[in-house]
Amino acid sequence: DAKTTQPTSMDCAEGRAANLPCNHSTISGNEYVYWYRQIHSQGPQYIIHGLKNNETNEMASLIITEDRKSSTLILPHATLRDTAVYYCIVRVLHNYGQNFVFGPGTRLSVLP
Amino acid sequence: NAGVTQTPKFQVLKTGQSMTLQCAQDMNHEYMSWYRQDPGMGLRLIHYSVGAGITDQGEVPNGYNVSRSTTEDFPLRLLSAAPSQTSVYFCASSKQGSETQYFGPGTRLLVL
Numbered sequence: 508d509a510k511t512t513q514p515t516s517m518d519c520a521e522g523r524a525a526n527l528p529c530n531h532s533t534i535s536g537n538e539y540v541y542w543y544r545q546i547h548s549q550g551p552q553y554i555i556h557g558l559k560n561n562e563t564n565e566m567a568s569l570i571i572t573e574d575r576k577s578s579t580l581i582l583p584h585a586t587l588r589d590t591a592v593y594y595c596i597v598r599v600l601h602n603y604g605q606n607f608v609f610g611p612g613t614r615l616s617v618l619p
Numbered sequence: 620n621a622g623v624t625q626t627p628k629f630q631v632l633k634t635g636q637s638m639t640l641q642c643a644q645d646m647n648h649e650y651m652s653w654y655r656q657d658p659g660m661g662l663r664l665i666h667y668s669v670g671a672g673i674t675d676q677g678e679v680p681n682g683y684n685v686s687r688s689t690t691e692d693f694p695l696r697l698l699s700a701a702p703s704q705t706s707v708y709f710c711a712s713s714k715q716g717s718e719t720q721y722f723g724p725g726t727r728l729l730v731l
Binding site for chain 1: 654660662663679707718722724
């Protein structure tokens with residue numbers, strides 16, 4: 508699996524968009540970009556994933572650059588409850604489950 | 620659906636004691652896995668299973684045993700607990716071919 512690089516921490520004002528970057532310069536053509544988050548002491552929670560195209564769901568948007576070497580997770584209107592550690596993971600979609608490698612992630616603090 | 624459940628929520632052991640961490644899911648997921656998370660770090664895969672009767676090792680399997688006699692249950696056994704096994708343990712499950720893993724609430728284990 509391709510390695511990812513994320514900033515250690517970020518702050519965001521409540522109500523503003525939170526833009527979380529991720530670099531994955533060695534990504535291969537069949538690897539997806541996944542985002543999970545972990546709110547304090549809880550199990551990780553799936554947010555979104557994508558291959559090439561930008562994706563949007565009720566939680567967030569995922570913007571993947573044309574060369575696929577980096578991506579940005581966007582929380583359009585961050586709330587205090589979005590304070591969490593966000594993990595960017597690059598992974599081939601396996602038929603038999605997803606053995607994700609969770610790095611240290613980005614600790615997002617949403618400030619009032 | 621209850622999703623993924625884990626018991627106990629918290630456990631204190633003495634070095635050398637044995638115990639079993641329980642994990643169950645009611646979503647009929649084929650794939651289940653165990654991770655451990657140490658303070659300030661991401662999750663590391665211990666063992667996983669792609670279906671009843673089939674298990675395999677992850678990144679950090681030493682000191683842990685698993686079995687998968689039913690689709691629903693995936694217990695993790697510590698045969699002789701060591702202080703290095705003090706951690707938070709998460710169980711996860713996913714449907715075959717699905718991109719999404721569902722995580723349990725975690726078990727906090729302290730080995731003295």
